[in-house]
Amino acid sequence: xxxxxxxxxxxxxxxxxxxxxxxxxxxxxxxxxxxxxxxxxxxxxxxxxxxxxxxxxxxxxxxxxxxxxxxxxxxxxxxxxxxxxxxxxxxxxxxxxxxxxxxxxxxxxxxxxxxxxxxxxxxxxxxxxxxxxxxxxxxxxxxxxxxxxxxxxx
Numbered sequence: 001x002x003x004x005x006x007x008x009x010x011x012x013x014x015x016x017x018x019x020x021x022x023x024x025x026x027x028x029x030x031x032x033x034x035x036x037x038x039x040x041x042x043x044x045x046x047x048x049x050x051x052x053x054x055x056x057x058x059x060x061x062x063x064x065x066x067x068x069x070x071x072x073x074x075x076x077x078x079x080x081x082x083x084x085x086x087x088x089x090x091x092x093x094x095x096x097x098x099x100x101x102x103x104x105x106x107x108x109x110x111x112x113x114x115x116x117x118x119x120x121x122x123x124x125x126x127x128x129x130x131x132x133x134x135x136x137x138x139x140x141x142x143x144x145x146x147x148x149x150x151x152x153x154x
Contacts, residue, residue: 005107008063008115011074015064016052018071026098033135063115065099065108073099075112079123091127092120113146 011019059079066072075097082088094116099109120128130148132139 005111006065008065008075008112011062011064013052015062015071018064019062019074022071022074022098022100023096025100026096029098030133030136033133061116061119063112065112066103072103073097073108073112075116077116077119079120079125082126088126090123090125091129092116092123092125093129093131095131097130109142110146 060076061078062074062076064071064074075094077092077094079090079092081090094113097109097112097116099106099112117128129151130143132143134140
């Protein structure tokens with residue numbers, strides 16, 4: 001039996017360099033899936049600015065996962081309000097979830113997702129959304145294994 005997966009923890013400012021590296025790796029993986037998702041030369045600076053302080057926006061939460069000094073993965077989620085015309089009052093979007101190749105199929109992704117689910121529930125979210133590229137077979141399989149399915153086509 002494999003080693004236990006440590007619980008994800010909320011990211012701090014000290015995690016920004018690791019988060020930036022993970023986010024860049026995520027975007028590079030996406031660019032390999034579809035060139036429309038390719039990075040620009042200034043992507044690194046834009047990502048660092050976006051995550052400069054992972055605790056600055058109370059509507060957004062970022063978690064990290066990993067053992068020891070190596071950060072294996074991260075998950076970011078955001079609380080959004082539903083349009084006023086809908087009965088639904090709120091939703092959470094899991095905007096990113098990434099696990100390094102070395103940590104895949106070890107429970108890190110599931111642990112990060114479960115942390116986001118619990119946070120969404122605490123905030124009274126009636127729905128959780130994830131966006132996964134159609135060509136991302138691994139991502140599609142991961143989210144479907146957690147009960148997600150198609151909702152809106154764009």
